[in-house]
Amino acid sequence: MDTYLETERLVLRRFTADDADLLIELDSDPAVMRYLTGGQPTAPQVVREEYLPRILAGYERWDGALGLFAAHEKDGGAFIGWFHSRPQPKGPVDEAELGYRLRQAAWGKGYATEGSRALLAKAFTELGVRMVWAETMSVNHGSRNIMEKLGMTLTDTIPTPSDMKMIEGSEHGGVRYEITKEQWKQQ
Numbered sequence: 001m002d003t004y005l006e007t008e009r010l011v012l013r014r015f016t017a018d019d020a021d022l023l024i025e026l027d028s029d030p031a032v033m034r035y036l037t038g039g040q041p042t043a044p045q046v047v048r049e050e051y052l053p054r055i056l057a058g059y060e061r062w063d064g065a066l067g068l069f070a071a072h073e074k075d076g077g078a079f080i081g082w083f084h085s086r087p088q089p090k091g092p093v094d095e096a097e098l099g100y101r102l103r104q105a106a107w108g109k110g111y112a113t114e115g116s117r118a119l120l121a122k123a124f125t126e127l128g129v130r131m132v133w134a135e136t137m138s139v140n141h142g143s144r145n146i147m148e149k150l151g152m153t154l155t156d157t158i159p160t161p162s163d164m165k166m167i168e169g170s171e172h173g174g175v176r177y178e179i180t181k182e183q184w185k186q187q
Contacts, residue, residue, distance in 0.1 A: 004069050007118045010111060012069040012083060015055050019070060020048045022079050031104055032081075035140045038167040058086060065127050066096060071115055073106075080106035085119040085132070096123055098134045098150075112146050120150060124181045133178045139169030144177075151187045152177035 005012040015023075024047045026032060030039035042051070058067040068084040081102035087093050098119060100112050123129035135158060136143040156176040164170055 004064075005118055005122055006074070007114050009074055010080070010115055010118075011072050011074055012115065012118075013072070014059055014064065015052065015068065015070050015082075017052065017056065020044070020052050022070065023047045023051060023082075026079075026081055026101060026103060029104060032101060035137045035143075035167060035169075036101075036164075038164075062086065062093070066093070066123075071100075071102070071111070078105075079103070080111060083115045083119055085123050085127075085129075094128055094130045096127075096129045096132050098132050107142075112143075113149050116146060116150055120179070120184060124184050129181065131178060131180045132184075133176060135174055135176045137164075137167070137169055137174050138172040144175065147177040150179065151183060152179040153183070 002014045002016075003011055004014055024042070024044045027042035027047060030041070033039050033041060055068045066086040068082055068086065070082055071080050072078060073080055081100060083098075083100045085096045085098055087096055098116055100115060102112060120132055123132055132152075133155075134143075134147050134152060136147070137160075138144075138157070154175055155178045158174040158176055160167075160170040160173050
Protein backbone atom coordinates (compact mmCIF):
# COMPACT_ATOMS: atom_id res chain seq x y z
CA MET A 1 0.00 0.00 0.00
CA ASP A 2 1.36 3.42 -1.00
CA THR A 3 0.68 5.21 2.29
CA TYR A 4 0.20 8.96 2.03
CA LEU A 5 -0.77 9.67 5.63
CA GLU A 6 -1.62 7.82 8.82
CA THR A 7 -3.75 8.86 11.76
CA GLU A 8 -4.55 6.99 14.95
CA ARG A 9 -7.23 4.91 13.21
CA LEU A 10 -6.87 5.59 9.48
CA VAL A 11 -4.47 5.05 6.60
CA LEU A 12 -4.78 7.31 3.56
CA ARG A 13 -3.21 6.11 0.32
CA ARG A 14 -3.12 7.10 -3.32
CA PHE A 15 -5.78 5.51 -5.49
CA THR A 16 -4.65 3.14 -8.24
CA ALA A 17 -6.17 2.19 -11.59
CA ASP A 18 -7.56 -0.92 -9.87
CA ASP A 19 -9.75 1.03 -7.42
CA ALA A 20 -12.72 1.88 -9.63
CA ASP A 21 -15.02 -0.58 -7.85
CA LEU A 22 -14.40 1.12 -4.49
CA LEU A 23 -15.44 4.47 -5.94
CA ILE A 24 -18.43 2.99 -7.77
CA GLU A 25 -19.71 1.35 -4.58
CA LEU A 26 -19.26 4.57 -2.58
CA ASP A 27 -21.03 6.73 -5.17
CA SER A 28 -23.91 4.25 -5.53
CA ASP A 29 -25.24 4.89 -2.00
CA PRO A 30 -28.13 7.40 -2.15
CA ALA A 31 -27.41 8.64 1.39
CA VAL A 32 -23.75 9.33 0.55
CA MET A 33 -24.78 11.22 -2.60
CA ARG A 34 -27.66 13.13 -0.95
CA TYR A 35 -26.00 16.57 -0.94
CA LEU A 36 -24.11 16.01 -4.19
CA THR A 37 -26.61 14.63 -6.68
CA GLY A 38 -29.83 14.36 -4.72
CA GLY A 39 -29.07 10.68 -4.14
CA GLN A 40 -28.46 9.69 -7.76
CA PRO A 41 -25.52 7.28 -8.19
CA THR A 42 -22.54 8.11 -10.36
CA ALA A 43 -22.59 5.88 -13.44
CA PRO A 44 -19.82 3.24 -13.29
CA GLN A 45 -18.64 4.28 -16.75
CA VAL A 46 -18.17 7.88 -15.52
CA VAL A 47 -16.12 6.67 -12.55
CA ARG A 48 -13.92 4.44 -14.76
CA GLU A 49 -13.48 6.81 -17.71
CA GLU A 50 -13.58 10.26 -16.09
CA TYR A 51 -13.24 10.34 -12.30
CA LEU A 52 -10.48 7.79 -11.72
CA PRO A 53 -8.24 9.04 -14.57
CA ARG A 54 -8.65 12.60 -13.22
CA ILE A 55 -7.69 11.43 -9.70
CA LEU A 56 -4.58 9.66 -11.02
CA ALA A 57 -3.61 12.66 -13.16
CA GLY A 58 -3.81 14.85 -10.06
CA TYR A 59 -0.97 12.91 -8.43
CA GLU A 60 1.23 13.70 -11.41
CA ARG A 61 0.13 17.35 -11.53
CA TRP A 62 0.93 17.92 -7.83
CA ASP A 63 3.88 15.49 -7.54
CA GLY A 64 1.85 13.20 -5.27
CA ALA A 65 1.73 15.86 -2.54
CA LEU A 66 -1.91 16.84 -3.05
CA GLY A 67 -4.92 15.04 -4.45
CA LEU A 68 -7.68 12.63 -3.54
CA PHE A 69 -6.77 9.71 -1.26
CA ALA A 70 -8.44 6.40 -0.39
CA ALA A 71 -9.11 6.01 3.33
CA HIS A 72 -8.95 2.65 5.12
CA GLU A 73 -9.40 1.68 8.74
CA LYS A 74 -6.11 0.61 10.28
CA ASP A 75 -7.92 -2.12 12.17
CA GLY A 76 -9.02 -4.57 9.49
CA GLY A 77 -8.26 -2.43 6.43
CA ALA A 78 -11.87 -1.67 5.43
CA PHE A 79 -12.27 1.02 2.77
CA ILE A 80 -14.27 3.83 4.36
CA GLY A 81 -14.17 6.46 1.59
CA TRP A 82 -11.83 9.22 0.54
CA PHE A 83 -10.35 12.57 1.58
CA HIS A 84 -8.89 15.25 -0.59
CA SER A 85 -6.59 18.19 -0.19
CA ARG A 86 -5.99 19.84 -3.54
CA PRO A 87 -5.97 23.20 -5.30
CA GLN A 88 -8.50 24.25 -7.89
CA PRO A 89 -7.46 23.09 -11.39
CA LYS A 90 -6.20 26.57 -12.30
CA GLY A 91 -5.84 27.89 -8.74
CA PRO A 92 -2.76 28.65 -6.68
CA VAL A 93 -1.06 25.58 -5.19
CA ASP A 94 -0.88 27.24 -1.76
CA GLU A 95 -4.70 27.31 -1.51
CA ALA A 96 -6.15 23.83 -1.09
CA GLU A 97 -9.69 22.57 -0.93
CA LEU A 98 -10.47 20.09 1.86
CA GLY A 99 -13.10 17.44 1.21
CA TYR A 100 -14.19 13.92 2.03
CA ARG A 101 -16.79 11.33 1.14
CA LEU A 102 -17.36 8.46 3.54
CA ARG A 103 -19.39 5.26 3.46
CA GLN A 104 -22.40 5.23 5.78
CA ALA A 105 -20.75 2.54 7.91
CA ALA A 106 -18.04 5.11 8.76
CA TRP A 107 -20.42 7.92 9.75
CA GLY A 108 -20.58 9.05 13.35
CA LYS A 109 -17.18 7.60 14.30
CA GLY A 110 -15.16 10.81 14.08
CA TYR A 111 -13.30 9.69 10.96
CA ALA A 112 -14.15 12.81 8.93
CA THR A 113 -12.72 15.06 11.65
CA GLU A 114 -9.69 12.81 12.25
CA GLY A 115 -8.73 12.53 8.59
CA SER A 116 -9.38 16.21 7.92
CA ARG A 117 -7.27 17.31 10.91
CA ALA A 118 -4.38 15.21 9.64
CA LEU A 119 -4.68 16.67 6.14
CA LEU A 120 -4.70 20.21 7.56
CA ALA A 121 -1.56 19.48 9.58
CA LYS A 122 0.23 18.01 6.57
CA ALA A 123 -0.84 20.87 4.30
CA PHE A 124 0.34 23.56 6.71
CA THR A 125 3.53 21.91 8.03
CA GLU A 126 4.88 20.00 5.02
CA LEU A 127 3.30 21.21 1.80
CA GLY A 128 3.56 25.02 1.91
CA VAL A 129 -0.19 25.58 1.88
CA ARG A 130 -1.19 28.96 3.32
CA MET A 131 -5.00 28.59 3.25
CA VAL A 132 -7.46 25.68 3.18
CA TRP A 133 -11.11 26.06 2.23
CA ALA A 134 -14.15 23.83 2.04
CA GLU A 135 -17.66 24.23 0.64
CA THR A 136 -20.93 22.45 1.30
CA MET A 137 -24.64 23.02 1.08
CA SER A 138 -26.07 25.27 3.79
CA VAL A 139 -28.33 22.44 4.95
CA ASN A 140 -25.49 19.91 5.30
CA HIS A 141 -25.13 20.40 9.05
CA GLY A 142 -22.91 17.33 9.51
CA SER A 143 -20.19 18.71 7.25
CA ARG A 144 -20.58 22.20 8.64
CA ASN A 145 -20.06 20.86 12.17
CA ILE A 146 -16.85 19.17 11.09
CA MET A 147 -15.55 22.35 9.47
CA GLU A 148 -16.24 24.23 12.68
CA LYS A 149 -14.53 21.52 14.79
CA LEU A 150 -11.48 22.00 12.59
CA GLY A 151 -11.40 25.69 13.46
CA MET A 152 -12.52 26.79 10.02
CA THR A 153 -14.48 30.03 9.75
CA LEU A 154 -17.58 30.67 7.68
CA THR A 155 -16.43 33.23 5.10
CA ASP A 156 -19.08 33.31 2.39
CA THR A 157 -22.39 32.07 1.12
CA ILE A 158 -22.48 30.70 -2.40
CA PRO A 159 -25.28 30.15 -4.88
CA THR A 160 -26.40 26.64 -5.70
CA PRO A 161 -24.93 25.47 -9.03
CA SER A 162 -27.57 24.88 -11.68
CA ASP A 163 -26.82 21.13 -11.80
CA MET A 164 -27.67 20.86 -8.08
CA LYS A 165 -31.04 22.65 -8.05
CA MET A 166 -32.93 19.35 -7.68
CA ILE A 167 -31.29 18.58 -4.32
CA GLU A 168 -33.37 18.97 -1.17
CA GLY A 169 -32.36 22.25 0.50
CA SER A 170 -30.76 23.72 -2.63
CA GLU A 171 -32.86 26.86 -2.25
CA HIS A 172 -30.66 27.75 0.75
CA GLY A 173 -27.46 27.76 -1.32
CA GLY A 174 -24.06 26.81 -0.03
CA VAL A 175 -21.40 27.98 2.37
CA ARG A 176 -17.64 28.38 2.26
CA TYR A 177 -15.35 27.90 5.24
CA GLU A 178 -11.66 28.79 5.40
CA ILE A 179 -8.67 28.49 7.70
CA THR A 180 -5.23 30.02 7.20
CA LYS A 181 -1.95 28.57 8.35
CA GLU A 182 -1.72 31.32 10.99
CA GLN A 183 -5.21 30.56 12.31
CA TRP A 184 -4.40 26.85 12.40
CA LYS A 185 -1.17 27.48 14.37
CA GLN A 186 -3.10 29.45 17.01
CA GLN A 187 -5.37 26.51 17.88
